[in-house]
Each structure stands twice: as structure tokens, then as C-alpha cells.
Amino acid sequence: MRKKTNLKARFLTNLVVAVAVLFFSQCKKEDLRFDRDVPMAAKMASGVKLAATGITSSSYYLENALPSGYVKDGSKDYTSYVQAAVIKYSNIVFPGFPIMVNDQGIDIGSNKTLTFQDGSEIRLKPSSLGNYSILRISNSSNVTLYNPVIVGDRFTHTGTSGEWGMGIGIYGSSDVIIHNARVTNCWGDGIYIGQFGAKVNCKNIIIKDSYLRKNRRDGISIIGVDGLLLDNLYSGFNDGTSPYCGINFEPNNSYSELKNIRINNPRTEANRNGIQIGAAHMVGDVNKSIDITIVNHSDSGSPRYPIKIAGNVKSENSGKLYGVIDIINPTFSKTAYETNLYLWLSTNQSNFKTVVSSPEIITMSGSTLSWSDTYESLMKAARGGTVSVLQAAATLTDPISDLISTPVTDNNTNEVVFAVNAGGNSFLGSNGISYGNDRNFSGGSVFRTETAISSTSDDALFQTERYGNFSYNIPLTNGTYEITFRTAEIYHKSSGKRIFNILAEKTSLVSSFDIFSAAGSSFTAYNITKTVQVSDGVLNIDFETEIDNAKISGFHVVRK
Secondary structure, X not given: OOOOOOOOHHHXXXXXXXXXXXXXXXXXXXXXXXXXXXXXXXXXXXOOOOOOOOOXXXXXXXXXXXXXXXXXXXOOEOHHHHHHHHHHOOEXXXXXXXXXXXXXXXXXXXXXXXXXXXXXXXXXXXXXXXXXXXXXXXXXXXXXXXXXXEEOOOOOOOOOOOOEEEEEEEXXXXXXXXXXXXXXXXXXXXXXXEOEOOOEOEEEEEEEOOEEEOOOOOOEEEOOEXXXXXXXXXXXXXXXXXXXXXXXXXXXXXXXXXXXXXXXXXXXXXXXXXXXXXXXXHOOXXXXXXXXXXXXXXXXXXXXXXXXXXXXXXXXXXXXXXXXXEEEOOEEEOOOOOOOOOEEEEEOOOOEEEEEEOOEEEOOOOOEOOHHHHHHHHXXXXXXXXXXEEOOOOOOOOHHHHHOOOOEOOOOOOEEEXXXXXXXXXXEOOOOOEXXXXXXXXXXXXXXXXXXXXXXXXXXXXXXXXXXXXXXXXXXXXXXXXXXXXXXXXXXXXXXXXXXXXXXXXXXXXXXXXXXXXXXXXXXXXXXXXXXXXOOOXXXXXXXXXXXXXXXXXXXXXXX
16 A cells, blocks of 8 residues: 655745746746756865855854864864854854864754855864764754755774764654755765665755765665755765765655655766665565656766666565656766766666656767667666656746745636646646646645556546645635536546545545546546635645545636
């Protein structure tokens, strides 16, 4: 049985704004390529700091916690002083000079904001340990880091074992935002997003405009997360011990989740693999679904694969792997290679799918492959599962209105005020309604099929879905609205397998609903129209499971 998720409003707000900015600036392939070539991370690499700051009138300046006669060259260990201040104060400002800490690292609890001024740096004292986190966010929530600069001990390490010396370690934590991080020379990963107690995944993590370089293992590793936005991330020259990837998704166990993940404008460079996704360990005896979207990925100089995906479930496990990895507008170029391949996919799961849209491949000679050669190259190392390589990426018909949710203020009746393609991209229906990309949701997972849908000409609308226990929260002016729910059973093949309820404003609209029974068969469109009153400025729609997951393909809202 597929499990529910719970994305919080704070993550959604940041995700929606970030995606809106991305698509508003998106015009054509040539424009995007220029932006990727000069990412925000490049400014970080050259030492240019951005203006992001959490400093307020009540901030505590860490210099006040250091001992009398403190040095400003990072040569003395001030771990205990820094830790005491981080425990005591909620908003801390680091001074504009390097501070040394030892391998105990700094624990950052809940409700903390740390700002690093220009010239700030956390420098690790040489260690012999194979496992540490220089900054550790463990079982915590509501943490924001501005401009953290972390320098590990890779080249001064006194031991030889282990590969888990992390720059920033995030373990089973939620609502964490990191702005403009620069993490280099760590014994293990630059950033690690893992579990707490091997079972609790992270939730709602945002990492923006960050730079990861020359870490010994991966630039960033992701073990388990529900809700992740990586925006303008550079990860390059991470090497030394396997798998040395730029971005590495590697769930450790069957408790791991990789859900609601979006990566905007990542730049990977000279890692063995640019982005690697290995899902085998996350599937036991329970079905699992992966949801990862990668937009405008630029990889150069990765000798093996710009993107490597593995989703092979062990034969002794009864669970199945579902989900889609969407790769939109990638540009891959090689300066040297162990293999002349740009995408590697291996899976024994037919419902685990990869979609590549608008790819561009630049050869070692500097020429750009034709569409036919690009298609052939990307399909060459695809083994099992379903791979679709599309010549053009889906576009949004109205990026701003699709992606930024603001209250409707007009009083026009019979006007469509909100429409969404659940689990999918923007879609223009045969009814003339533009169903925006999935947004304004909290919780749930996504699933899609390529099977044709009967009783409709809008197959694409019904081929995607959001499922689980989830809700949509839509800002609207108070009044009467008509909601038309669009749905089809695209998973089960008989009645009684899926039963769920739909509520709006905490009032039941549909009870014990069985799509298969209502539509008469699977892969058949079925619509439900209901009327609801909004009196608090927000239309709240809840989907509650009775048997094996509530779901919806899309819906639109009309003011009456």
C-alpha cells in the first residue's frame, strides 16, 4: 500500500515562488544555457557574497561568546564557546573571520537562525574520525542558515578509515532552509540529508544558491526526504572515494522516501557521475513511489554518466517501485570519458519511469548532437522500465497565474478561478480550461501512466494523479463555488480496491467513493461536480482514504 505524505505550507510557499521565478525567466533553450553557464554558485566560488541575511535587532553576535584575547585566524579550537552560544540564543551572527571547531561539531537545535557574515568560516580541526558532522541538524525543525562557509579536513585528515565526515549533516529534521552555502574539502559529503534513528526522514528542506566542491565522497547525498528543493546548486570535483557524485540519492533502507523533490538549475562538474539515483534499498515488502523533477541540469566533464539511475528491486522483496523521474532541458557535455554514454538506467520495475525532455548533448569536439543522435545516445544505456525522450519540454501557458496562488478578487460569475492537473504539468483541456501544474497541495504522492483513457479526449489530464491522504488549500474570496473533480482509476482493475472521501471546508462532498464502480472500468474518465461555500478566504479540500489511497487527476473551481 502506498503511504501518505505531509508537506507543510512553509515549504510550499518557498517552492512555488522558486518555480515561478524559474519559469517566468524561461524563454528558449539558448537563454537557459547562458543562465546555467553563469550560476549563482559561480559567484560564491569567486568569493562574492549575496545579501541574504537573518540578522535582526535581537541577533546575538558570536564574538561576544568567545574568550578574552580570541584569535581571528582560525588557529584555536572554539567549539565549546560556539556550541554554548548556539544552545542559548535563537538568532546568532558569526563574525567575519574563521573559527576552528573540532570533530564534535556544532549541534543546531530547533528554531534557530544562523547568519555568517562576509569572511565567516567554520574550519575543522584535523581529525582521525571517519564519521562526523561539522554542523549537525538532528531531529530539529525550523532552522535557517545564511551564507555558511564550511571547510573540512580532507587534506589534513589524520586517519584513513571511514567516509562519513560531513560538512552539514541534516538528520530526520524538518523545515530547514540553507541559503548560499559554500562547503568544501570534507572527508565525506559536503551536505548530507539523512534519517534520524534509521527511520525518520527529513521533511521540507530547501537549499538555495549553494556551492559544493572537492569533497571526498559526494557533493550532496540524500538518503530520505519528503519535500526537497535544490535551487541553483553547484557541485563539482567531488572525488576520492566511491561513489563521488555531484548529487547522490541513495536511500539506505525500506523506511527511506524520495518524494516531492525538485532540482532547479543544478550544475555538476567533473564528478564521476553528475546526478545518481539508486533506489534498490528503499523497497522491501511495501510499494514505494519516487517523485523527482530535475530542471535545466548542466553537467560537464563527468567521465562516466551525467545522470545514472538504478531501480532494481530484489527478487525476495514483494514491494514494487513506482514513480517518475522528470528530466527537463538538460545539457550534457564531456571533456573526457570512461564511457561514451550520457544517461544510464537500469531497473526491473515496469512502473518506474524516466522522462527526458528537450535534451542537448555536446560532444568532446564541441559539436552539438542532432536530435536523432541525441535520442539514440540517451536510449543506448536504458535497460528495463520505461524511458521517454521527448524533443520538446512541456511549457506553461501562463507561468505566473499557474504558479503563484493569490486570492481571487473579482466577482465575475461562472469564471474559472482555479484549475490544477494533479501530479502533472500545465495542460489545456478540450473544455478550454487551462489546468495549471500541480500546486497548493499538502501531502500525497504522484503517479502517472501512459495508458490511453477512454470517455475523454483529455488523456494527459487523467494520466497523472496525486494519491494518499492529502489536501489542497486555495486562497479565494468568500462566496459560492462549483468544483468539478476529474478522475480515473489508473491502478486497480476491479471495484472495491480503492474507496475514499472528499471533503471541502470540513463538509463531506463525496463519501465512500469507488472510481472503478462509478466509471464502470479502469482507465475511464469520470467527473464529479459539487458546490461549496467559502467563508474564511481559503478553499480547503481534503482527500481521505478508506481503502488504498484517495486520489484525484485534477479539478477546476468556478465562481457562482
